[in-house]
Amino acid sequence: MFIAPSILTADFNQLATEIESVKSADFLHLDVMDGHFVPNISFGSHVLSGLKKISKVPLDTHLMLSNPLDYIDQFVEIGSSYITVHVEANKVQESINRIKASGIKAGITLKPKTKVETLYPYLDQVDLVLIMSVEPGFGGQKFMVDQLEKVKALVELRKTYGYHYMIEIDGGINGDTAKLAKAAGVDIAVVGSYIFNAKDRDAVIGSLR
Ligand SMILES: O=C(CO)[C@H](O)[C@H](O)COP(=O)(O)O
Numbered sequence: 001m002f003i004a005p006s007i008l009t010a011d012f013n014q015l016a017t018e019i020e021s022v023k024s025a026d027f028l029h030l031d032v033m034d035g036h037f038v039p040n041i042s043f044g045s046h047v048l049s050g051l052k053k054i055s056k057v058p059l060d061t062h063l064m065l066s067n068p069l070d071y072i073d074q075f076v077e078i079g080s081s082y083i084t085v086h087v088e089a090n091k092v093q094e095s096i097n098r099i100k101a102s103g104i105k106a107g108i109t110l111k112p113k114t115k116v117e118t119l120y121p122y123l124d125q126v127d128l129v130l131i132m133s134v135e136p137g138f139g140g141q142k143f144m145v146d147q148l149e150k151v152k153a154l155v156e157l158r159k160t161y162g163y164h165y166m167i168e169i170d171g172g173i174n175g176d177t178a179k180l181a182k183a184a185g186v187d188i189a190v191v192g193s194y195i196f197n198a199k200d201r202d203a204v205i206g207s208l209r
Pocket residue numbers: 006008009029031134135136137138139140141170171172173190191192193194
C-alpha cells in the first residue's frame with residue numbers, strides 16, 4: 001500500500017522540517033478547506049507554493065471546497081500531481097475537465113454519508129477515487145469501518161469495467177485500520193495524526209506499508 005502523509009496535523013511553525021521528516025512517503029497529501037464546504041479552514045496555495053523546492057514527493061491535493069473550479073489553476077501551479085474534488089461540490093464535471101486539461105491526474109471523492117453510486121458518472125474519467133473514512137474537516141477522528149464497503153464496491157467496479165483509478169482512503173488510519181483498508185483493496189492510505197504524532201515518521205511509514 002502507498003502511504004500519503006496528510007500535513008494537516010503537521011507543525012506549521014516548522015513546515016519545512018515536518019515535510020523533510022516524511023521524505024520516504026509515496027505522496028504528500030494536502031487537505032485544502034474553505035470553512036464552507038467543511039467546518040474548518042486549513043491553508044491555501046500561497047502557503048504551499050514553495051513545497052516543490054523542498055520535497056520531491058508527489059503532491060496529492062484534496063480540495064474540500066464548494067467551488068473547486070475557481071482554485072484548480074492555483075493548485076496546478078504549485079506542482080500537484082493529483083487534484084481531487086468532491087462529488088457534492090459545484091461544477092464537478094468542469095473541474096475534472098480542467099484538471100485533466102492541465103495535464104495532471106484527476107480524483108473524485110465523497111463525504112461518508114454520500115452514496116457511492118453518486119460517483120458512477122465519473123469513474124471512467126478519474127485516476128483516483130478517495131474514500132473518506134471520517135467526516136472531512138479535522139484530523140484525529142475515529143475510522144468509520146462501514147466506509148470499507150465503498151472500497152470493496154470500487155474494487156469490483158474497476159474489475160468489471162476495466163477502470164484505471166487508484167483507491168485511496170483518508171481518516172483514522174493507524175496500524176490496525178491500515179490492515180483493514182489493505183484487505184478491502186485500498187491502494188493509497190492517507191495518514192495524518194498517526195504519522196505526525198510519532199517521533200520517527202519514516203519508521204511509521206515503513207511499518208504501515
Ligand atoms: O482529510 C482529513 C480530514 O478532513 C485528514 O486528511 C484526515 O482526517 C487524516 O487525518 P487523521 O489520519 O489524523 O485522521
